[in-house]
Amino acid sequence: MKKPSASASMAAKLQRYARSKVAVAVKRAPKSKVKRRSHVTLGPCKSTQPLVKRSRFSWLPPWIHLYAERGSVHRCWEGHRLKKDRQDGRVHRECIFCEKKQDSGSSILACRICKWTLCTRCADERPRLPPLRDDPLFHGPTQPRLLPVSRLNAAGGNGTVIICPGGNYEFLVPQEGMPAAELLASHGIRAYVLRYRLLPKYDLQDMLDDLEAATALVRSTHGGPVAAMGFSAGGHLVASLSIQRQSKTKSRTAKQALDAQVLVYPCIDASDWAHEEWCGFSNWKECYPVAKETMLVGREALCGGDGFAAPPTLMVASTADEASPPKEHTDRYAKALRRHAIPYTYLRRDFGAHGFGLSGGWTKRCISWLQNRGFGSTAASLVVDGAEGGA
Numbered sequence: 001m002k003k004p005s006a007s008a009s010m011a012a013k014l015q016r017y018a019r020s021k022v023a024v025a026v027k028r029a030p031k032s033k034v035k036r037r038s039h040v041t042l043g044p045c046k047s048t049q050p051l052v053k054r055s056r057f058s059w060l061p062p063w064i065h066l067y068a069e070r071g072s073v074h075r076c077w078e079g080h081r082l083k084k085d086r087q088d089g090r091v092h093r094e095c096i097f098c099e100k101k102q103d104s105g106s107s108i109l110a111c112r113i114c115k116w117t118l119c120t121r122c123a124d125e126r127p128r129l130p131p132l133r134d135d136p137l138f139h140g141p142t143q144p145r146l147l148p149v150s151r152l153n154a155a156g157g158n159g160t161v162i163i164c165p166g167g168n169y170e171f172l173v174p175q176e177g178m179p180a181a182e183l184l185a186s187h188g189i190r191a192y193v194l195r196y197r198l199l200p201k202y203d204l205q206d207m208l209d210d211l212e213a214a215t216a217l218v219r220s221t222h223g224g225p226v227a228a229m230g231f232s233a234g235g236h237l238v239a240s241l242s243i244q245r246q247s248k249t250k251s252r253t254a255k256q257a258l259d260a261q262v263l264v265y266p267c268i269d270a271s272d273w274a275h276e277e278w279c280g281f282s283n284w285k286e287c288y289p290v291a292k293e294t295m296l297v298g299r300e301a302l303c304g305g306d307g308f309a310a311p312p313t314l315m316v317a318s319t320a321d322e323a324s325p326p327k328e329h330t331d332r333y334a335k336a337l338r339r340h341a342i343p344y345t346y347l348r349r350d351f352g353a354h355g356f357g358l359s360g361g362w363t364k365r366c367i368s369w370l371q372n373r374g375f376g377s378t379a380a381s382l383v384v385d386g387a388e389g390g391a
């Protein structure tokens with residue numbers, strides 16, 4: 001996987017950023033001082049410690065800054081504040097989000113430097129992500145946590161889905177977290193977002209510990225079945241759980257194993273993470289040495305070799321995805337699922353560039369697939385729970 005979740009332009013910017021090899025100076029704690037054991041807790045984020053020191057925020061990659069998507073002030077991709085303007089039909093482009101060009105003379109918000117244009121409808125109605133300072137996925141670097149859905153709470157349904165956002169194992173992409181959990185909750189399926197630990201302080205085994213502990217925690221809290229939904233690097237994490245933990249004793253496996261998984265533009269072949277040019281980390285100097293050593297564990301099995309294991313799977317992949325192209329990733333996984341007679345559904349078409357998130361029309365199939373496997377209940381009532389705040 002060469003680029004983490006982002007639109008095509010975001011991905012191109014990220015790649016340039018990664019190649020510049022400008023490192024965010026995160027001091028790596030000595031191994032002995034790093035808390036290795038997973039202590040996943042459940043509840044809203046309590047941590048005020050960001051992943052990166054505030055003084056280093058300006059070095060963050062644009063797909064984490066997400067100026068255009070976060071907070072109440074509308075900004076362009078570069079972070080310039082948008083100003084009220086009139087569509088002149090010439091300089092102003094179509095709206096960046098709905099891709100519609102407003103009639104000449106109609107009100108818009110625009111950045112005069114970048115020519116970024118936003119229609120008033122998208123400005124008013126499009127859901128916003130939390131500002132960086134309030135984003136639970138950008139805090140608590142040492143505290144893995146299952147974050148409850150902030151606005152809706154699915155009551156009465158069976159089973160739980162654990163959402164694992166992508167972010168190249170260095171960050172957690174917010175649009176692959178809470179919006180996915182809220183979507184499932186709005187259909188009566190209980191869901192949590194897993195904030196797992198990240199590179200460079202922690203490695204793949206620590207992240208797997210977090211997912212395993214989270215699976216056991218929701219099973220003991222709510223009963224089964226338990227599924228995980230992973231996007232991009234999160235998809236690699238989810239798929240790796242069944243591969244790397246199958247040798248454990250039966251009692252452990254039963255509690256901590258997944259009953260189903262949803263992999264959305266997952267990275268299956270992890271070889272890019274061990275490639276100096278393509279690992280794609282913004283904090284390259286710190287992350288690359290750890291990734292190189294740990295990300296390839298289980299690679300052969302994950303790509304369909306000896307030791308392949310998986311629960312029933314729904315996979316979503318886009319033919320326009322240049323970061324995790326289906327031919328190199330999900331096609332190989334689908335072939336292995338078929339060979340092992342594991343039930344699976346593979347949604348493969350042009351959903352857009354890597355990082356298309358919940359768009360493209362795949363979510364409806366996903367919800368009915370989960371419901372058919374015993375998740376949620378059509379009779380489940382939705383309870384508005386204002387007490388479960390986001391940050």
Ligand SMILES: [Zn+2]
Nearest residue numbers: 095098119122
């Ligand atoms: Zn619009």
Ligand SMILES: [Zn+2]
Nearest residue numbers: 076080111114
């Ligand atoms: Zn701008």
